[in-house]
Structures are given as C-alpha cells and as structure tokens.
Amino acid sequence: MPRLLRAAGLVMVPVLLIAGCNSSTTGTDDSPARPGASVSDDPIKIGGIVSKTTASGYSKADTDLGAKARFMMANDEGGVNGREIDYIGAEDDFQDPARTITAARKLVQQDKVFAVVPVSTVTIGGSADFLRDNKTPYIGWGTLPAFCDKEYGYGYNGCLVPSPGRTVSTSWPGLLADVLGGNGQGRSVAILAQDNDAGKFGLRTYQQAFPGAGFTVSYGKATVPGTAVPTDWSPWVGEIMTSNNGKAPDAVVAIMQTPGNIGLFTALKRAGFQGILSDATDYDPALLKQAASREALQDVHVFVQNMPFESPLPEMAKFKEYISKAKGSPVTEWNQSMMVGWNSADLFVAIAKKAGPNLTVESFQAAAANFQDHYPLVGDRKFPQGRTESFGCAAMVQLKGEEYSITSPYKCFPTVPFT
Incomplete structure (x- = not known):
C-alpha cells in the first residue's frame, strides 16, 4: 500500500x-x-x-x-x-x-x-x-x-457522518482524555485540518466533540492545502505553539492524510512541542518499514475505530x-x-x-x-x-520503536448534540 x-x-x-x-x-x-x-x-x-x-x-x-x-x-x-x-x-x-x-x-x-x-x-x-x-x-x-x-x-x-440536529461521538476526545490522565477538564487541544470540504467538516465536528469531553479548543483551522504537502510548516507551528494563552496546548489533533501529519508532527517536535500528538490515519505496518515515517510518527497516538490488531x-x-x-x-x-x-x-x-x-x-x-x-x-x-449516529466505539494506539501498543483500550463513548 x-x-x-x-x-x-x-x-x-x-x-x-x-x-x-x-x-x-x-x-x-x-x-x-x-x-x-x-x-x-x-x-x-x-x-x-x-x-x-x-x-x-x-x-x-x-x-x-x-x-x-x-x-x-x-x-x-x-x-x-x-x-x-x-x-x-x-x-x-x-x-x-x-x-x-x-x-x-x-x-x-x-x-x-x-x-x-x-x-x-x-x-x-x-x-x-x-x-x-x-x-x-x-x-x-x-x-x-x-x-x-x-x-x-x-x-x-x-x-x-452526522447531520445538523443529530449527534457526534466523543470517542476521540474521550480517548485522549484517558491518555492525559482520565479527564479533559482544564486541558487544551489544537485542531488542524486540510482546506477542503472534508477537512472543514472534520474541524466543525471535532470543535463540538472535544468540548463535550471537557477540552478547550484553543486553536482550530482548516487551512493546510489539500492538494500539496507544505514544505514550510512554520506558520501553523507558530500559531499552535502560542494558542493556549501564549503557551502550547496539551494536545494537537491532525485531521489530515499521512504526508501532512508527518510534516506537521516533525515541525512541532523540532519546535520543542512536548504535548500529545494524535491523528486518525497512521495505524499501518507499512509505516514501520520506512525510516522517515517511522521516526516522524514516534509516540503519536492514533485514533482507531475498530479493535486494534494487538488485542x-x-x-x-x-x-x-x-x-x-x-x-x-x-x-x-x-x-x-x-x-x-x-x-x-x-x-x-x-x-x-x-x-x-x-x-x-x-x-x-x-x-x-x-x-x-x-x-x-x-x-x-x-x-x-x-x-x-455512530456507535461511538474506538481505541488509541501509539507507535513506539517498531511496534504499536494500545494506550487506551477499545470502548464506547457517549454522543453530544451536533449543530
């Protein structure tokens, strides 16, 4: 693949x-x-x-x-x-x-x-x-x-794919809250998506889902080009690193394809980001065969909507x-x-x-x-x-070295209204 x-x-x-x-x-x-x-x-x-x-x-x-x-x-x-x-x-x-x-x-x-x-x-x-x-x-x-x-x-x-007036699952924020100690209250998250219909819809969805789990969305934009991976991530990194009242947020969620995730996460690490990095696309053994992607995605928590294969x-x-x-x-x-x-x-x-x-x-x-x-x-x-509505069940896995491990077990979460 x-x-x-x-x-x-x-x-x-x-x-x-x-x-x-x-x-x-x-x-x-x-x-x-x-x-x-x-x-x-x-x-x-x-x-x-x-x-x-x-x-x-x-x-x-x-x-x-x-x-x-x-x-x-x-x-x-x-x-x-x-x-x-x-x-x-x-x-x-x-x-x-x-x-x-x-x-x-x-x-x-x-x-x-x-x-x-x-x-x-x-x-x-x-x-x-x-x-x-x-x-x-x-x-x-x-x-x-x-x-x-x-x-x-x-x-x-x-x-x-929730319609307005329906509900949206809190599974992703709920799992991140688990990773952060079990509670999203007082935690901040930055959400970055691509500048296309899918990215804008995803941003809208999770800007409503994360507060439902107690998070404050300190940054939310769908401005990354959807047709080409940026070579300079500094505009987004600079904004994210100061989005939490002048400080970095507790977590950064990327709603992008893998090339964009790799670019963003690499730039954030170089800028000294110490919080949680998360996406929903990078759970794939093929990534482990490539040194560049394996390094860029180290420690990233991946949102998985089925039981992880490590179960x-x-x-x-x-x-x-x-x-x-x-x-x-x-x-x-x-x-x-x-x-x-x-x-x-x-x-x-x-x-x-x-x-x-x-x-x-x-x-x-x-x-x-x-x-x-x-x-x-x-x-x-x-x-x-x-x-x-979604059944709202998911897990979180993390890449460590050359293996994925389950960092938050597969379970189901409640929904919140979607407007």
Whole structure:
C-alpha cells in the first residue's frame, strides 16, 4: 500500500471520505421482480463493490479479502441458519462513479445477489438510489452519507457522518482524555485540518466533540492545502505553539492524510512541542518499514475505530486465522481494509441469522430495524440508532520503536448534540 496515499481511504476519521461522495448518477431496475435470494435452501449469494484500483494507486483490495474470510468462517460454522453463503467476490469500480453504478447493476441484475457486501468505495453515493429501488441491502464502513438514513444502507459501526440536529461521538476526545490522565477538564487541544470540504467538516465536528469531553479548543483551522504537502510548516507551528494563552496546548489533533501529519508532527517536535500528538490515519505496518515515517510518527497516538490488531481477544485471533485461510498463505501484516471487509460481512451474518430460516429481503429488513448486539471487534451495534449516529466505539494506539501498543483500550463513548 503506497505510503503517501494510504490515508485517502482509511477514514478512521469519518470525514475524510465525504468529498468523494457522488450522488449524480442513479438508475432503476426495469424488471418488477426483486433479484436475489428468497425462501429456499439455496446458498445466499453475496457480492461487493471495492475500489481495488484507482488513478492514484491507492487500493482497498484487502476489503474483499476481509469479507471473504468472514463469510468463509460463517460457512465453516454451518452457514446462516443452515444456508451457505456464496460470496462471489467484489467488483472493482476503479473509484469511478460510472463504474460504481455499472458494478451495482451487474451484481443486482445479472448476478442476482441478495445483498452488496462489502461496499468500500467513496463513489457509492450515485448507486444508493439504484440499490434502494431494487431493494438490495448494502453494508460498509459508515463514512459516507450513503450509509446514513438510507432504508437499505448500513454502516457496520453506524453513521459516521452526522447531520445538523443529530449527534457526534466523543470517542476521540474521550480517548485522549484517558491518555492525559482520565479527564479533559482544564486541558487544551489544537485542531488542524486540510482546506477542503472534508477537512472543514472534520474541524466543525471535532470543535463540538472535544468540548463535550471537557477540552478547550484553543486553536482550530482548516487551512493546510489539500492538494500539496507544505514544505514550510512554520506558520501553523507558530500559531499552535502560542494558542493556549501564549503557551502550547496539551494536545494537537491532525485531521489530515499521512504526508501532512508527518510534516506537521516533525515541525512541532523540532519546535520543542512536548504535548500529545494524535491523528486518525497512521495505524499501518507499512509505516514501520520506512525510516522517515517511522521516526516522524514516534509516540503519536492514533485514533482507531475498530479493535486494534494487538488485542488478545479470541475474536481477533479468529480474524487473523481466517484472513490467512482466505488468502491461502500466512498473513502477518494486517490493515484497515481487511477489517472493513470483515466487519461488514459480520454485520450481514448477524442480521441474517436474526431474520430466521426464511430469509427474504423483507425479513432481513425487519430484523435490522431493531437489531442490537455486542460484537467485540466493533462494540455495541444498535439499529435504528445506527442510521443516524455512530456507535461511538474506538481505541488509541501509539507507535513506539517498531511496534504499536494500545494506550487506551477499545470502548464506547457517549454522543453530544451536533449543530
């Protein structure tokens, strides 16, 4: 996974994907019949849409692997209420809206899938109406409006794109408060984001979330160029270092892609910053192979919206076991894309089991309407709440030397109003 581009799709900060949402391309099925599985003992056919290939070189291909692994485990355990899952793999949409709708049409009209799982593309917005019109459930990481307030769309950890009048999670500030001794009261934080729609939305979100955990936002700007990494960080560093009544803040939160984080954190360290540095994109073993990034990100606390791979939980052991089994060879490096595919598939399996042996779209939707459980790799899953708000669960990890360690355990946090 290319170092400079990996963060574009990680979106541990939900807002990093919003700019890619496209809602201009829609379509409807000309046939009145709903394609897909119905009441029978036949396998449940599932297919996904994943941006395996992109113009930038960034790939989410391992999302496909993650889903394949989870469905494989389900079949090994007897299927869904006795029915096997026929996972036909994920279509590559090349992160292009036109190809996304083509992939959706193929899966629904030709392959006749029951559901589209996983969905891991920033261009799914243009296909949401088509999937709705064809009564096709779809599941992915809820980082886009297509997973919020949509009848057939589900985010495996809820809706991460709050609308005004809804709520925003306090998980990131809550975890930072833990790192700082358990309380954000009296603590200050500086938030820096990129000058684009995603950065501005992220800034707005966290300017409201951090005070909810007791922090004072001493600095908040979305002024870093979104198209090129600055070579001179002194304007931002100078402002940040004096933002807390002439002093440096207790923490600096970067809502940027990895190249920007590296530049900012390096400059802050050179300026003598002694507080907490945090971002939401730099949890990737590939960083450990490159001396420059490894050095720049030392001691940085990374916000992680799934159970960290270092967890000793048996569910994490199963995840690793089946990732290797699905790949057909031992896997020793884990990434967020794998987890996105796995967790998307797991939510489908959990809802489908609740729907009972007579699985139809109607029974699936009815089961999902009031679905609640606890899955350790995601936390508390609740619908219909998950249609409008995040489940609010996350952890904090820190890079020390050549290893990540968990600095604040995975747990769920309350929400605060978002205006």
